[in-house]
Amino acid sequence: MEGLYSFLILIDSFLGSADWFPYALLGVGLFFTIYLKFPQIRFFKHAWQVVTGKFDKESDPGDTTHFRALTTALSGTVGTGNISGVAFAIFLGGPAALFWMWVTAFLGMTTKFVEVTLSHKYRVKTEDGTMAGGPMYYMDRRLNMKWLAVAFAIATVVSSFG
Incomplete structure (x- = not known):
């Protein structure tokens, strides 16, 4: 758990706590x-x-x-x-x-x-006929950054718990 906390603090230092981020x-x-x-x-x-x-x-x-x-x-x-x-x-x-x-x-x-x-x-129609879309779809389908789409999806799931 300490490792996860350290990782989140590292990310926060680059984004949330950085002076340049609001700009x-x-x-x-x-x-x-x-x-x-x-x-x-x-x-x-x-x-x-x-x-x-x-x-x-x-x-x-x-x-x-x-x-x-x-x-x-x-x-x-x-x-x-x-x-x-x-x-x-x-x-x-x-x-x-x-x-x-x-x-x-x-x-x-x-x-x-x-x-x-x-x-x-960039949304897609699933096999059962419903539509699925979101930022992870255009990250994958347009930007060709599947790793970023996966990271975004994981971050979304993790952030939904708190």
């Missing part, structure tokens, strides 16, 4: 926002129409409606840590913390847009 996340979000010409604003009306069921058809492939897919994606993104974390951040940082949460949320919308779009594009 990298904001930079990626800013890059996608500018490159895709602000999709979180341009596609807002269309997104609302999709979520409210304007484009739902029984003949479409897939297992869920657009609204169910959205709520599933949001449940994986927003958790109790986000709720209590916001209150704690405002307590510590005051109004400035709220401003930066809005900025990161705005840029994060485009990052999530890219992630979900790639997950949809």
